[in-house]
Amino acid sequence: MSTPTTQKAWIVERMGHPSKALTFHSDWPVPSEIPYNHVLVKIQAAALNPVGYKVMQIAPNLIAKRPLIAEYDFSGVVEKKNGTEFEIGDSVFGFVPLPLHSKTKQGTLAEYVLISGTCVTKRPSNVDAIHAAGLTLTGLTAYQCLFTDAQLETGQTVFIYGGSTSVGLFAIQIAKARGIKVVASASGRNEELVKKMGADEFIDYTKEPIHKYLTSHPPETKFDAIIDAYGLSDPSLYTNSPVYLAPGGVFISTAPVPHSLSMKEVGNFTKTAAAMKWPCWLGGIPRKFKVADVHESKADLEVFRALVAEGKVVGVVDSVYELEDSLKAYERLMSSKATGKVVVRIDKSLEVSSTV
Missing domain, CATH: 3.90.180.10 (Medium-chain alcohol dehydrogenases, catalytic domain)
Known part of the structure; x- marks a missing residue:
């Protein structure tokens, strides 16, 4: 035909x-x-x-x-x-x-x-x-956030904000497949799913702003990376990160852009952009900030495909x-x-x- x-x-x-x-x-x-x-x-x-x-x-x-x-x-x-x-x-x-x-x-x-x-x-x-x-798009984004941007290794710890998003769910599974400890946040109604995907610890972000929770309940060992899988326009999780993100760690956001054109969203985005670019020697945040930039890579795609074929990622x-x-x-x-x-x-x- x-x-x-x-x-x-x-x-x-x-x-x-x-x-x-x-x-x-x-x-x-x-x-x-x-x-x-x-x-x-x-x-x-x-x-x-x-x-x-x-x-x-x-x-x-x-x-x-x-x-x-x-x-x-x-x-x-x-x-x-x-x-x-x-x-x-x-x-x-x-x-x-x-x-x-x-x-x-x-x-x-x-x-x-x-x-x-x-x-x-x-x-x-x-x-x-x-x-x-x-x-593919969200799976490769998660994979490249973990291993290209954060360069995580077995035994390290990652915090995933937005664990029930598509990128978040893939990031949890891929990290666990590589022996990385995962702490993830989502709303309480998605706790079971996030844990089913492999999260070692779960935080319900609806009970308290996540940066406030992590500030009052800092991890015993600071995170080696934070992946914002939701695309926060609010900079608070990043600006408070020295309390819970290791000095050599990196904060990665999938897309810190406004979710709408409301004054609040645009204002938060402006604050985030300023926090991203403000140098440490002028009082900026002493932690790296990266924006996820998924790119075509046959090698990465085939590694990701193998994880899917092995049933380690669904x-x-x-x-x-x-x-x-x-x-x-x-x-x-x-x-x-x-x-x-x-x-x-x-x-x-x-x-x-x-x-x-």
Whole structure:
């Protein structure tokens, strides 16, 4: 059966809330030319990411280079190939890195995606397409936070703020697989899940601001790294960190950007930006601050895939929506109530099983 020339796709056309930024097209072109070391994947499922709606809301069209297909994560089947190790019909999962997203205008809320072979790997047989759809972007982010940014080693300790977020859940599992002690925070309703993923200690952030709790209950041995998996705009966890973060430790935030354009959020972000850049010799915080910058790495992707294949890392799916209902999927993600990935099913023949 020949590949169609057009496809259904959600296109980001303007800045704003997803309901205003996105337009559904049923005749968007399918790439016809396959560059060397690229594959055309027929997408089975895609997963939403907070960075998707945040970029929609804060990045002007000129910077974001719109219009372009929305989102980054996918699972699917190789439809065409050129010079890669993949064969037509291979089940795969992968992601569109943010720099490539704006450059190529390829995204995953569509029926097809053209992507470099370095951003794709074979889907292990122990993972279905729904769960595989949400593995790559947040999984690689967690992996690179732990071992590229923090350079953690076996026997060290990490504190993960936002343990029930997608990045947080992956970070917990990956850290435990490498023999790293994990202290994680989330709301009390997610305590069981966070502990199930492997957290050694749990803190309910809803009972008391987390920086106040850690200041009054400092760990016996200071953390070697703190990973803010939620994307705090409030700088308090960082500015108080010398009490609970080791002198050589590093504070890593996935995206310390405003969650809205409210005065409070923008004000907190401004304070965080100032704290990040203010030098120690002028009274700044004597701890490193890094912003997670997930990048394509075939080596990292294959290590992560091996952890998934061995069953040491599993994806958690919060909910599944149809392609036509993607705006409802964004509503779920933006409610801050999602635990794990919000997935969009594109191949309607896929069965939706349990979430974990």
